[in-house]
Amino acid sequence: MPPRCGKSNPESAVAAAVRMPPIPDLPGELRQLLAQVPPGRVTSFGDLAEALGDVGAARWVATEIAAIRDGTIPWHRVVKRTGELPGDADRQRWQRQRLDAEYAVREPLWTAFDSTRPLRALADWQSRTSRLATFHVALPLPDRVGAVDLSYVSDTEAIAAYAAVDAKSLQLVDSDFIRVPVPFPYIPGYLTFRELPALVALVERVRDRIAPVTLVDGSGRLHPRRSGVAVALGVLAGLRTVGVSKHRLCGRPRGDDTNALWDGDEMLGFRLDGGSKRRTMYVSPGSGLDAASAVAIVRAVWRDRRSPEPIHWADAISRREAKQ
DNA sequence: GCGACAG
């Protein structure tokens, strides 16, 4: 029963607000949208992405359509926003024939989709989730530092691995993995919905022995909605997490410290220079600690490999298991 | 040609 009145209860507020959202069947949604385009009209990849809820999914739409083999799906009514046809000469010739056969007008683009815009709902979930994260707590270096990572067996199945090292010796002290279905494609800004179900399942498996801090291969607050996969995992699983990525999703240097990364007036994380043998990494809080603590912890467990020790082991284990 | 958006 929820508390009735009086003081708010942070525990139950969090418990009520944090649940994994329903993961939409995006390929299915795309096929439904394709079926809506009337014969004789054309639409664009970007307009389809917009109908899915985010124009940023346009490249996923393009690659998904290019992979369609089912001849009953009317992919030929999709063109580039410039009016050009996509693909190589053969594909263009085939598409032009199909369009000519139905006397298609090439403009204006048809955009009157009926859609629930599922990506918009997911983006809203990310914004709500980021408000439940904490990122002002200074956290000393704990005794162990863990990491999680995924390797893909196929486009729809992955190995999620956990590894932990002793913070002093940097020796591997714990590891585990699970094989899990992956329900969602990769779309920039929405990695959370591809990897979070697997990571939550993995964390449940190692819950009783998990390290005080978990590094996550992906962004934390360095995200357009301050809600990278490390933020979501921290909030949903109630863990202290740090986002560690090899590429920068958002955030730019600003001012005196060229390693601090800002978006608007928010300092979201840091660039960690790798030097010669290591590679540059981007670090930001997931939840439960501040950016300075996050970067100090990552530094402490980063020796001379390309990536910090816990991430290296989680990556190596998941990759090895995915190969079998 | 430029810019490029985690995994």
Next chain:
DNA sequence: ATCTTGTCGC
């Protein structure tokens, strides 16, 4: 991320 030949630098 994964798929992979050839290429480049130490």
